[in-house]
Amino acid sequence: xxxxxxxxxxxxxxxxxxxxxxxxxxxxxxxxxxxxxxxxxxxxxxxxxxxxxxxxxxxxxxxxxxxxxxxxxxxxxxxxxxxxxxxxxxxxxxxxxxxxxxxxxxxxxxxxxxxxxxxxxxxxxxxxxxxxxxxxxxxxxxxxxxxxxxxxxxxxxxxxxxxxxxxxxxxxxxxxxxxxxxxxxxxxxxxxxxxxxxxxxxxxxxxxxxxxxxxxx
Amino acid sequence: xxxxxxxxxxxxxxxxxxxxxxxxxxxxxxxxxxxxxxxxxxxxxxxxxxxxxxxxxxxxxxxxxxxxxxxxxxxxxxxxxxxxxxxxxxxxxxxxxxxxxxxxxxxxxxxxxxxxxxxxxxxxxxxxxxxxxxxxxxxxxxxxxxxxxxxxxxxxxxxxxxxxxxxxxxxxxxxxxxxxxxxxxxxxxxxxxxxxxxxxxxxxxxxxxxxxxxxxx
Numbered sequence: 001x002x003x004x005x006x007x008x009x010x011x012x013x014x015x016x017x018x019x020x021x022x023x024x025x026x027x028x029x030x031x032x033x034x035x036x037x038x039x040x041x042x043x044x045x046x047x048x049x050x051x052x053x054x055x056x057x058x059x060x061x062x063x064x065x066x067x068x069x070x071x072x073x074x075x076x077x078x079x080x081x082x083x084x085x086x087x088x089x090x091x092x093x094x095x096x097x098x099x100x101x102x103x104x105x106x107x108x109x110x111x112x113x114x115x116x117x118x119x120x121x122x123x124x125x126x127x128x129x130x131x132x133x134x135x136x137x138x139x140x141x142x143x144x145x146x147x148x149x150x151x152x153x154x155x156x157x158x159x160x161x162x163x164x165x166x167x168x169x170x171x172x173x174x175x176x177x178x179x180x181x182x183x184x185x186x187x188x189x190x191x192x193x194x195x196x197x198x199x200x201x202x203x204x205x206x207x208x209x210x211x212x213x214x215x216x217x
Numbered sequence: 218x219x220x221x222x223x224x225x226x227x228x229x230x231x232x233x234x235x236x237x238x239x240x241x242x243x244x245x246x247x248x249x250x251x252x253x254x255x256x257x258x259x260x261x262x263x264x265x266x267x268x269x270x271x272x273x274x275x276x277x278x279x280x281x282x283x284x285x286x287x288x289x290x291x292x293x294x295x296x297x298x299x300x301x302x303x304x305x306x307x308x309x310x311x312x313x314x315x316x317x318x319x320x321x322x323x324x325x326x327x328x329x330x331x332x333x334x335x336x337x338x339x340x341x342x343x344x345x346x347x348x349x350x351x352x353x354x355x356x357x358x359x360x361x362x363x364x365x366x367x368x369x370x371x372x373x374x375x376x377x378x379x380x381x382x383x384x385x386x387x388x389x390x391x392x393x394x395x396x397x398x399x400x401x402x403x404x405x406x407x408x409x410x411x412x413x414x415x416x417x418x419x420x421x422x423x424x425x426x427x428x429x430x431x432x433x434x
Contacts, residue, residue: 010263015286036305036319038255040264046227047257047264049301051323069232084266088253088408091428096359097347098369102253106268130314140399142313152315170416182357183423188411189432191305199387199401206400211308215406 011110011163021164024059030105030164031056031085033214035133035191039063040082041074048074054085055125055132060156061109062116062125067153075113075155083109083157087214090188094171095180101167103186109162113155125154134209192217228327228380238381241276247322247381248273248302250431252350252408256280257299258291265291271302272342272349277373278326279333279342284370292330292372300326300374304431307405311388312397318384320403326379330372342371351426409434 004022006012013020021027037054040047050071052063061083065072075081085107092101116122126149130138144152171184193215196208210216221239223229230237238244254271257264267288269280278300282289292298302324309318333339343366347355361369388401410432413425427433 010260015283035308036303036321038257038266038268038301038303040255040257040266040299042259042262042264043227045259046297046327047259047266047299049255049257049264049266049299049325051255051301051303051321053319066232080263082257082264082266084255084268086253086255086268090411090414091252091350091432093351093354093426094358096361096365097343097355098361098365100347100350100358102270104253104268108266110263126314130317133308133317134310137310137399138314141311141317142394142397144313144315148313148315170414177359178418179420180359181420181423182354183425184416184419185425186414186416187425187428187432188414189408190411191406192409194307194405194407197307197387197403197405199403201395202401203396203398206398208400208402208404209310211404215308215404 006163007161011108011161013163013165019165019167021166027107027159027162027164028056030087030107031061033087034085035215037063037083037085039071039075041079043074053129055128057125057128059159061159062154062156064125064129064152064154067151072153072155076115076153078112081111081113081157088189090186092171092186093184095173095177095182095184099171099173103167105164105166107162107164109157109159111157111161113157116154116156122149122154132212135212137209191215223380224378228325228378230380230382236382236384238383244324244376244379244381245273247304247324248278250304251302252432254300254302256288256292258296260291270346272345274342274345276376278376279371279373281342281346281369281371284368289370289372293332293370295329298328298330298374305406307403309388309403310401312390312394312399312401316388316390320384322381322383324379324381326374326376328374328378330374333371333373336366339366339371349429352429354426408432
Protein backbone atom coordinates (compact mmCIF):
# COMPACT_ATOMS: atom_id res chain seq x y z
CA UNK A 1 0.00 0.00 0.00
CA UNK A 2 2.92 2.34 0.70
CA UNK A 3 4.50 3.23 -2.62
CA UNK A 4 5.99 6.54 -1.55
CA UNK A 5 8.60 7.65 0.88
CA UNK A 6 7.99 9.69 4.01
CA UNK A 7 8.74 13.43 3.82
CA UNK A 8 11.00 13.09 6.88
CA UNK A 9 12.44 10.41 9.15
CA UNK A 10 10.19 11.55 11.99
CA UNK A 11 6.98 11.14 10.01
CA UNK A 12 7.90 7.70 8.66
CA UNK A 13 5.54 5.01 9.95
CA UNK A 14 7.79 2.63 11.87
CA UNK A 15 5.39 0.17 13.46
CA UNK A 16 3.72 -1.94 10.70
CA UNK A 17 5.34 0.17 7.93
CA UNK A 18 3.04 -1.15 5.19
CA UNK A 19 0.22 0.78 6.86
CA UNK A 20 2.00 4.05 6.07
CA UNK A 21 0.72 6.34 3.31
CA UNK A 22 2.58 9.43 2.18
CA UNK A 23 0.64 10.55 -0.89
CA UNK A 24 -1.05 13.90 -0.39
CA UNK A 25 -4.23 12.76 -2.13
CA UNK A 26 -4.81 10.20 0.60
CA UNK A 27 -3.74 12.56 3.39
CA UNK A 28 -6.06 15.30 2.12
CA UNK A 29 -9.00 12.89 1.91
CA UNK A 30 -8.57 11.94 5.57
CA UNK A 31 -8.32 15.58 6.64
CA UNK A 32 -11.39 16.51 4.60
CA UNK A 33 -13.49 13.90 6.38
CA UNK A 34 -12.34 14.87 9.88
CA UNK A 35 -14.28 17.37 11.94
CA UNK A 36 -11.83 17.62 14.79
CA UNK A 37 -8.05 17.41 15.12
CA UNK A 38 -5.87 17.05 18.21
CA UNK A 39 -3.14 19.69 18.47
CA UNK A 40 -0.06 18.88 20.52
CA UNK A 41 2.27 21.57 21.84
CA UNK A 42 4.93 21.73 24.55
CA UNK A 43 4.92 24.07 27.53
CA UNK A 44 7.85 23.89 29.98
CA UNK A 45 8.65 20.38 28.81
CA UNK A 46 5.09 19.17 29.36
CA UNK A 47 3.08 18.10 26.31
CA UNK A 48 -0.50 19.32 25.96
CA UNK A 49 -3.04 17.92 23.49
CA UNK A 50 -6.17 19.93 22.71
CA UNK A 51 -9.07 19.04 20.40
CA UNK A 52 -10.34 21.65 17.96
CA UNK A 53 -12.25 22.02 14.69
CA UNK A 54 -10.11 22.02 11.55
CA UNK A 55 -10.44 22.62 7.84
CA UNK A 56 -8.02 22.04 4.99
CA UNK A 57 -7.58 24.67 2.27
CA UNK A 58 -5.12 23.70 -0.48
CA UNK A 59 -1.90 22.54 1.21
CA UNK A 60 -2.60 23.95 4.67
CA UNK A 61 -4.63 22.82 7.65
CA UNK A 62 -6.40 25.65 9.49
CA UNK A 63 -7.60 25.90 13.06
CA UNK A 64 -9.08 28.83 14.94
CA UNK A 65 -9.85 29.89 18.46
CA UNK A 66 -10.08 32.70 20.94
CA UNK A 67 -6.92 34.76 20.67
CA UNK A 68 -6.51 34.44 24.45
CA UNK A 69 -6.67 30.62 24.58
CA UNK A 70 -3.66 28.62 25.70
CA UNK A 71 -3.66 26.54 22.53
CA UNK A 72 -3.73 29.55 20.22
CA UNK A 73 -1.14 31.45 22.25
CA UNK A 74 1.33 28.58 22.02
CA UNK A 75 0.60 27.71 18.41
CA UNK A 76 0.77 31.32 17.24
CA UNK A 77 4.19 31.81 18.78
CA UNK A 78 5.74 29.48 16.22
CA UNK A 79 6.49 26.59 18.56
CA UNK A 80 6.69 23.10 17.08
CA UNK A 81 3.29 21.44 16.81
CA UNK A 82 1.94 18.00 16.09
CA UNK A 83 -1.59 17.86 14.73
CA UNK A 84 -3.16 14.42 14.63
CA UNK A 85 -6.41 13.48 12.93
CA UNK A 86 -8.04 10.12 13.55
CA UNK A 87 -11.02 8.53 11.84
CA UNK A 88 -12.16 5.35 13.58
CA UNK A 89 -13.60 3.14 10.83
CA UNK A 90 -14.45 -0.02 12.69
CA UNK A 91 -13.82 -2.65 15.28
CA UNK A 92 -11.91 -5.75 14.12
CA UNK A 93 -13.04 -8.83 16.01
CA UNK A 94 -10.57 -11.69 15.71
CA UNK A 95 -10.69 -15.26 17.01
CA UNK A 96 -7.80 -14.51 19.36
CA UNK A 97 -7.68 -11.65 21.89
CA UNK A 98 -4.26 -10.62 20.58
CA UNK A 99 -5.39 -10.02 17.01
CA UNK A 100 -8.28 -7.74 17.89
CA UNK A 101 -7.76 -4.37 16.29
CA UNK A 102 -9.36 -1.20 14.99
CA UNK A 103 -9.75 -0.10 11.41
CA UNK A 104 -8.76 3.53 11.19
CA UNK A 105 -7.25 6.27 9.08
CA UNK A 106 -4.99 8.72 10.87
CA UNK A 107 -2.78 11.60 9.81
CA UNK A 108 0.11 13.15 11.74
CA UNK A 109 1.21 16.65 10.76
CA UNK A 110 4.42 18.14 12.14
CA UNK A 111 5.15 21.80 11.68
CA UNK A 112 4.78 25.33 12.88
CA UNK A 113 1.70 27.49 12.53
CA UNK A 114 1.51 30.85 10.85
CA UNK A 115 -0.90 33.42 12.23
CA UNK A 116 -3.27 34.54 9.49
CA UNK A 117 -3.19 38.32 9.77
CA UNK A 118 -4.59 39.39 6.39
CA UNK A 119 -8.25 40.30 7.11
CA UNK A 120 -9.48 38.92 3.78
CA UNK A 121 -7.73 35.58 4.28
CA UNK A 122 -8.99 35.45 7.85
CA UNK A 123 -12.56 35.86 6.58
CA UNK A 124 -11.98 33.18 3.95
CA UNK A 125 -10.85 30.68 6.55
CA UNK A 126 -13.75 31.57 8.87
CA UNK A 127 -16.08 30.97 5.93
CA UNK A 128 -14.38 27.65 5.15
CA UNK A 129 -14.85 26.49 8.76
CA UNK A 130 -18.61 27.11 8.55
CA UNK A 131 -18.75 25.54 5.06
CA UNK A 132 -16.92 22.45 6.30
CA UNK A 133 -19.63 21.86 8.91
CA UNK A 134 -22.59 22.67 6.65
CA UNK A 135 -21.88 23.43 2.96
CA UNK A 136 -23.67 26.56 1.72
CA UNK A 137 -24.44 27.78 5.22
CA UNK A 138 -21.96 30.68 5.25
CA UNK A 139 -24.25 32.45 2.75
CA UNK A 140 -27.26 32.11 5.00
CA UNK A 141 -25.95 33.12 8.39
CA UNK A 142 -24.99 36.52 9.73
CA UNK A 143 -21.38 37.08 8.67
CA UNK A 144 -18.72 37.83 11.28
CA UNK A 145 -18.26 41.49 12.16
CA UNK A 146 -14.97 43.22 12.84
CA UNK A 147 -15.12 42.68 16.59
CA UNK A 148 -15.76 38.97 16.16
CA UNK A 149 -12.96 38.58 13.64
CA UNK A 150 -10.63 40.41 16.02
CA UNK A 151 -11.48 38.13 18.94
CA UNK A 152 -10.65 35.08 16.86
CA UNK A 153 -7.20 33.95 15.78
CA UNK A 154 -6.79 31.82 12.68
CA UNK A 155 -3.73 29.64 12.21
CA UNK A 156 -2.48 27.72 9.21
CA UNK A 157 -0.12 24.75 9.34
CA UNK A 158 1.55 23.52 6.14
CA UNK A 159 0.99 19.87 5.27
CA UNK A 160 4.49 19.37 3.91
CA UNK A 161 5.65 17.16 6.78
CA UNK A 162 2.79 14.77 7.22
CA UNK A 163 2.04 11.08 6.99
CA UNK A 164 -0.98 8.83 7.19
CA UNK A 165 -1.47 5.43 8.72
CA UNK A 166 -4.35 3.19 7.77
CA UNK A 167 -5.73 -0.21 8.69
CA UNK A 168 -8.51 -1.75 6.62
CA UNK A 169 -9.97 -5.21 6.20
CA UNK A 170 -10.83 -8.14 8.42
CA UNK A 171 -9.04 -9.86 11.28
CA UNK A 172 -5.68 -11.50 10.60
CA UNK A 173 -5.72 -14.55 12.82
CA UNK A 174 -3.13 -17.25 13.17
CA UNK A 175 -3.84 -20.26 10.93
CA UNK A 176 -4.44 -22.54 13.90
CA UNK A 177 -7.13 -20.23 15.34
CA UNK A 178 -9.31 -20.01 12.23
CA UNK A 179 -11.73 -22.69 13.43
CA UNK A 180 -12.15 -21.14 16.89
CA UNK A 181 -15.89 -21.17 17.68
CA UNK A 182 -16.57 -17.44 17.82
CA UNK A 183 -17.91 -14.81 15.42
CA UNK A 184 -15.12 -13.02 13.57
CA UNK A 185 -15.23 -10.00 11.31
CA UNK A 186 -15.48 -6.25 11.30
CA UNK A 187 -18.19 -4.00 12.68
CA UNK A 188 -17.74 -0.71 10.82
CA UNK A 189 -18.31 2.50 12.79
CA UNK A 190 -19.43 5.86 11.45
CA UNK A 191 -20.20 9.23 13.00
CA UNK A 192 -23.88 9.70 12.20
CA UNK A 193 -26.32 12.58 12.64
CA UNK A 194 -29.26 12.10 15.00
CA UNK A 195 -32.65 13.83 15.09
CA UNK A 196 -32.09 17.62 14.95
CA UNK A 197 -32.83 19.67 18.08
CA UNK A 198 -34.57 22.86 17.04
CA UNK A 199 -33.55 26.13 18.75
CA UNK A 200 -36.13 28.71 19.79
CA UNK A 201 -37.13 31.09 18.35
CA UNK A 202 -37.04 29.21 15.03
CA UNK A 203 -37.47 30.93 11.69
CA UNK A 204 -40.74 29.59 10.21
CA UNK A 205 -40.16 27.41 7.17
CA UNK A 206 -36.39 27.16 7.63
CA UNK A 207 -35.05 23.75 6.68
CA UNK A 208 -32.52 21.67 8.55
CA UNK A 209 -29.19 21.95 6.72
CA UNK A 210 -27.32 18.99 5.28
CA UNK A 211 -23.96 18.58 7.02
CA UNK A 212 -20.54 18.33 5.38
CA UNK A 213 -18.44 15.33 4.39
CA UNK A 214 -18.43 12.39 6.77
CA UNK A 215 -21.33 13.73 8.84
CA UNK A 216 -24.35 12.41 6.94
CA UNK A 217 -26.12 9.07 6.86
CA UNK B 218 -21.73 23.45 36.24
CA UNK B 219 -18.26 23.58 37.71
CA UNK B 220 -18.58 23.10 41.45
CA UNK B 221 -15.13 21.73 42.06
CA UNK B 222 -11.61 22.99 41.75
CA UNK B 223 -9.01 21.74 39.31
CA UNK B 224 -6.43 19.30 40.67
CA UNK B 225 -3.65 21.59 39.37
CA UNK B 226 -3.21 25.01 37.78
CA UNK B 227 -2.24 23.39 34.49
CA UNK B 228 -5.42 21.31 34.22
CA UNK B 229 -7.73 24.22 35.09
CA UNK B 230 -10.01 25.11 32.17
CA UNK B 231 -9.12 28.71 31.37
CA UNK B 232 -11.12 29.44 28.23
CA UNK B 233 -14.87 29.48 29.10
CA UNK B 234 -14.18 28.27 32.68
CA UNK B 235 -17.80 27.31 33.36
CA UNK B 236 -17.34 24.46 30.86
CA UNK B 237 -14.75 22.87 33.18
CA UNK B 238 -15.61 19.78 35.19
CA UNK B 239 -13.30 18.30 37.77
CA UNK B 240 -15.41 15.62 39.43
CA UNK B 241 -14.06 12.13 38.81
CA UNK B 242 -17.53 10.70 38.24
CA UNK B 243 -17.93 12.88 35.15
CA UNK B 244 -14.35 12.33 33.97
CA UNK B 245 -14.70 8.55 34.33
CA UNK B 246 -17.97 8.56 32.37
CA UNK B 247 -16.30 10.33 29.44
CA UNK B 248 -13.34 7.92 29.48
CA UNK B 249 -15.67 4.91 29.65
CA UNK B 250 -17.48 6.01 26.49
CA UNK B 251 -14.30 6.70 24.50
CA UNK B 252 -12.77 4.05 22.31
CA UNK B 253 -9.63 5.96 21.41
CA UNK B 254 -7.42 8.48 23.18
CA UNK B 255 -4.69 10.75 21.80
CA UNK B 256 -1.38 10.43 23.64
CA UNK B 257 1.02 13.36 23.50
CA UNK B 258 4.72 12.99 24.30
CA UNK B 259 7.83 15.06 23.61
CA UNK B 260 10.88 13.90 21.69
CA UNK B 261 13.82 16.34 21.27
CA UNK B 262 11.48 19.26 21.92
CA UNK B 263 9.02 18.14 19.25
CA UNK B 264 5.53 17.10 20.40
CA UNK B 265 4.03 13.90 18.98
CA UNK B 266 0.38 12.91 19.27
CA UNK B 267 -0.64 9.31 18.61
CA UNK B 268 -4.10 7.74 18.72
CA UNK B 269 -4.58 4.45 20.53
CA UNK B 270 -7.26 2.32 22.20
CA UNK B 271 -7.76 2.95 25.92
CA UNK B 272 -9.63 1.50 28.85
CA UNK B 273 -10.16 2.80 32.37
CA UNK B 274 -9.80 0.49 35.36
CA UNK B 275 -10.49 2.14 38.73
CA UNK B 276 -8.42 5.34 38.88
CA UNK B 277 -6.05 4.59 36.00
CA UNK B 278 -6.26 4.83 32.23
CA UNK B 279 -4.56 1.98 30.38
CA UNK B 280 -3.12 1.80 26.89
CA UNK B 281 -1.16 -0.93 25.19
CA UNK B 282 0.97 -1.45 22.14
CA UNK B 283 3.90 -3.22 20.60
CA UNK B 284 6.82 -2.93 23.00
CA UNK B 285 8.94 -1.65 20.09
CA UNK B 286 6.61 1.21 19.09
CA UNK B 287 7.73 4.82 19.42
CA UNK B 288 4.72 5.73 21.55
CA UNK B 289 5.24 2.88 24.01
CA UNK B 290 8.99 3.43 24.19
CA UNK B 291 8.54 7.08 25.12
CA UNK B 292 5.62 6.54 27.44
CA UNK B 293 7.25 3.62 29.25
CA UNK B 294 10.37 5.66 30.00
CA UNK B 295 8.44 7.85 32.43
CA UNK B 296 8.40 10.99 30.33
CA UNK B 297 5.56 13.49 30.90
CA UNK B 298 2.46 12.64 28.90
CA UNK B 299 -0.79 14.30 28.01
CA UNK B 300 -3.66 11.97 27.14
CA UNK B 301 -6.70 13.63 25.62
CA UNK B 302 -10.07 12.02 25.02
CA UNK B 303 -12.72 13.74 22.91
CA UNK B 304 -16.33 12.78 22.31
CA UNK B 305 -17.95 14.90 19.60
CA UNK B 306 -21.64 15.11 20.57
CA UNK B 307 -23.03 17.41 17.91
CA UNK B 308 -22.84 20.37 15.60
CA UNK B 309 -24.25 23.65 16.94
CA UNK B 310 -25.75 25.72 14.14
CA UNK B 311 -26.23 29.35 15.14
CA UNK B 312 -27.76 32.30 13.26
CA UNK B 313 -24.33 33.97 13.11
CA UNK B 314 -21.14 32.40 11.74
CA UNK B 315 -19.27 33.40 14.90
CA UNK B 316 -21.52 31.49 17.30
CA UNK B 317 -21.32 28.17 15.47
CA UNK B 318 -19.86 25.58 17.76
CA UNK B 319 -19.56 21.90 18.60
CA UNK B 320 -21.08 20.07 21.52
CA UNK B 321 -18.42 17.85 23.01
CA UNK B 322 -17.05 16.21 26.13
CA UNK B 323 -13.29 16.09 26.44
CA UNK B 324 -10.85 15.01 29.12
CA UNK B 325 -7.20 15.98 29.47
CA UNK B 326 -4.97 13.77 31.62
CA UNK B 327 -1.47 14.87 32.58
CA UNK B 328 0.93 12.40 34.13
CA UNK B 329 3.52 9.72 33.71
CA UNK B 330 2.86 6.15 32.76
CA UNK B 331 3.88 3.10 34.73
CA UNK B 332 4.81 -0.05 32.85
CA UNK B 333 2.62 -2.92 33.98
CA UNK B 334 5.12 -5.71 34.61
CA UNK B 335 3.13 -8.10 36.80
CA UNK B 336 1.97 -10.85 34.40
CA UNK B 337 -1.41 -11.25 36.11
CA UNK B 338 -2.16 -7.52 35.98
CA UNK B 339 -1.02 -7.44 32.35
CA UNK B 340 -3.49 -10.19 31.52
CA UNK B 341 -6.23 -8.34 33.40
CA UNK B 342 -5.67 -5.17 31.38
CA UNK B 343 -5.53 -7.13 28.11
CA UNK B 344 -8.85 -8.71 29.06
CA UNK B 345 -10.32 -5.31 29.93
CA UNK B 346 -9.30 -3.94 26.51
CA UNK B 347 -11.20 -6.73 24.74
CA UNK B 348 -14.14 -6.37 27.14
CA UNK B 349 -14.30 -2.65 26.50
CA UNK B 350 -14.78 -3.27 22.78
CA UNK B 351 -17.21 -6.18 23.14
CA UNK B 352 -18.38 -7.12 26.67
CA UNK B 353 -18.19 -10.85 27.35
CA UNK B 354 -15.94 -11.51 24.38
CA UNK B 355 -12.77 -12.22 26.32
CA UNK B 356 -14.36 -15.51 27.49
CA UNK B 357 -15.07 -16.60 23.93
CA UNK B 358 -11.83 -15.85 22.11
CA UNK B 359 -8.48 -17.60 22.29
CA UNK B 360 -6.66 -16.05 25.26
CA UNK B 361 -3.24 -14.46 24.75
CA UNK B 362 -0.27 -16.79 25.07
CA UNK B 363 3.03 -15.98 26.72
CA UNK B 364 4.68 -14.84 23.46
CA UNK B 365 1.83 -12.47 22.66
CA UNK B 366 1.83 -11.01 26.16
CA UNK B 367 5.57 -10.51 25.91
CA UNK B 368 5.30 -8.65 22.60
CA UNK B 369 2.77 -6.23 24.10
CA UNK B 370 3.48 -3.52 26.62
CA UNK B 371 0.72 -2.30 28.90
CA UNK B 372 0.90 1.14 30.49
CA UNK B 373 -1.22 2.73 33.19
CA UNK B 374 -1.58 6.46 33.75
CA UNK B 375 -3.14 7.73 37.00
CA UNK B 376 -6.16 9.99 36.62
CA UNK B 377 -5.20 12.21 39.54
CA UNK B 378 -4.29 15.21 37.40
CA UNK B 379 -7.15 15.41 34.95
CA UNK B 380 -9.95 17.73 33.93
CA UNK B 381 -12.95 17.65 31.65
CA UNK B 382 -14.46 20.29 29.43
CA UNK B 383 -17.98 20.05 28.13
CA UNK B 384 -20.35 22.01 25.92
CA UNK B 385 -24.00 21.07 25.74
CA UNK B 386 -27.18 22.74 24.52
CA UNK B 387 -28.23 24.93 21.65
CA UNK B 388 -26.67 27.93 19.94
CA UNK B 389 -26.10 31.08 22.01
CA UNK B 390 -26.76 33.87 19.53
CA UNK B 391 -26.71 37.58 20.11
CA UNK B 392 -30.17 38.96 20.90
CA UNK B 393 -30.27 41.01 17.67
CA UNK B 394 -29.63 37.90 15.53
CA UNK B 395 -32.46 35.74 16.90
CA UNK B 396 -34.82 36.59 14.02
CA UNK B 397 -32.22 35.86 11.33
CA UNK B 398 -33.95 33.79 8.61
CA UNK B 399 -32.00 30.56 8.92
CA UNK B 400 -32.50 27.22 10.67
CA UNK B 401 -30.82 27.15 14.09
CA UNK B 402 -30.30 24.30 16.48
CA UNK B 403 -28.16 21.26 17.16
CA UNK B 404 -27.60 18.19 15.03
CA UNK B 405 -26.36 15.56 17.47
CA UNK B 406 -23.66 13.17 16.25
CA UNK B 407 -22.99 9.63 17.44
CA UNK B 408 -20.52 6.93 16.48
CA UNK B 409 -22.78 4.15 15.20
CA UNK B 410 -22.19 0.55 14.11
CA UNK B 411 -22.88 -0.36 10.50
CA UNK B 412 -23.71 -3.72 8.92
CA UNK B 413 -21.16 -6.32 10.14
CA UNK B 414 -18.63 -7.67 7.65
CA UNK B 415 -18.25 -11.39 8.21
CA UNK B 416 -14.75 -12.90 8.07
CA UNK B 417 -14.10 -16.23 6.39
CA UNK B 418 -14.03 -18.96 7.50
CA UNK B 419 -16.92 -18.18 9.83
CA UNK B 420 -17.97 -20.48 12.65
CA UNK B 421 -21.46 -21.77 11.76
CA UNK B 422 -24.12 -20.38 14.09
CA UNK B 423 -21.85 -17.80 15.72
CA UNK B 424 -23.68 -14.57 16.51
CA UNK B 425 -22.46 -11.04 15.93
CA UNK B 426 -21.38 -9.61 19.32
CA UNK B 427 -22.91 -6.54 20.88
CA UNK B 428 -20.28 -3.81 21.23
CA UNK B 429 -19.38 -1.87 24.39
CA UNK B 430 -20.52 1.48 25.71
CA UNK B 431 -21.02 4.24 23.16
CA UNK B 432 -20.73 1.88 20.18
CA UNK B 433 -24.30 0.66 19.78
CA UNK B 434 -27.41 2.09 18.17
